[in-house]
């Protein structure tokens with residue numbers, strides 16, 4: 001019987017692992033330079049944590065099971081409820097603002113497709129305990145800081161920003177009942193995933209009067225600075241609505257001051273599927289062939305309260321390795337990650353066992369000095385050993401020869417330039433990459 005990796009889940013052969021590590025190193029680097037501290041939580045949580053907090057979209061995608069004690073558990077499909085639970089438990093003791101990041105492995109029972117798998121790593125950035133829109137701007141800045149770090153330009157990626165609180169104000173002004181909002185958000189979130197006729201049909205299923213239907217269709221089209229002006233007109237004199245529109249304008253001003261304006265676009269079509277968002281929401285998309293969101297987040301005002309914590313609001317986002325890797329491939333941004341052997345040690349005469357003993361001791365000494373060093377496991381001719389050094393991308397080759405036994409010298413060859421020079425072994429161990437003089 002043959003087995004393969006479960007549907008929508010990946011094996012990481014070394015080349016795939018190198019790409020995953022490359023992305024993750026940048027997640028860590030960008031998080032740390034923006035002042036975030038790393039945290040983690042358990043791989044599973046009680047099912048109810050997600051049932052209550054994330055909303056229907058995610059709950060239908062949960063891998064869940066009863067543990068031996070009959071408790072309903074779920075493998076984490078996202079990190080935010082765990083974060084809220086952890087912060088709520090120590091809310092008073094934690095220094096504010098709380099700036100935390102995490103890189104959890106998540107599982108969602110989605111239909112696997114390009115950019116969406118059943119198991120993935122998701123970089124999470126969150127700021128809690130700061131209500132000012134500056135925290136929202138900071139989070140968006142961090143996402144874009146990462147995009148820039150991996151070489152994505154505003155021509156290749158766009159951060160679409162919207163606001164659930166502006167949307168809520170407009171819906172309230174137009175007579176939508178508070179309890180209908182979640183259903184309306186879930187419907188509007190499907191706009192970009194459906195053809196226009198299908199979307200209109202979905203709007204009809206909400207069962208709202210014709211003018212309200214028209215409003216929902218029109219709202220989804222508001223884009224760019226003119227879109228924000230249009231929202232300003234829609235809220236009219238409503239004080240709360242005005243406040244929310246001002247906030248949105250300030251967010252764009254701050255992003256401009258931070259120098260990431262060219263990546264950002266106001267787009268009321270972004271609503272987000274998760275139930276807990278209450279303020280600005282944002283989602284980034286590649287501008288090439290990949291249609292899926294590469295990052296998504298927003299402000300959640302009530303989440304901590306619903307897990308028994310204080311009324312502390314937070315803002316953050318998640319972005320996965322799957323979509324980032326697709327984008328890197330699409331725009332040819334992933335560098336050559338083939339493994340590099342810094343030094344390959346060769347014996348000049350495979351018939352002389354004493355030389356091989358020196359190969360082993362020199363290799364061990366290089367490794368002790370934290371230099372990646374290798375040698376051939378087979379005693380074979382020097383040509384074959386050089387070929388192996390080449391296959392391993394060796395930068396330098398050290399040739400152990402008769403002179404090594406008599407006066408402790410070795411020949412060193414630079415595999416890039418082809419220059420070879422005899423040198424004292426001690427000097428080579430101290431600096432294997434010293435400049436070589438052509439003979």
Ligand code: HAM
Nearest residue numbers: 078080116117120293294295296297316317318320322
């Ligand atoms: P989300 O929109 O469900 O939000 O996911 C955020 C990002 O995770 C997506 O934009 C996508 O890059 C990636 N992602 C989601 N599902 C999959 C999948 N099946 N395969 C590959 N990648 C996927 C959240 O998860 C929120 N908890 C984010 C957040 C953090 N909000 C505030 N803080």
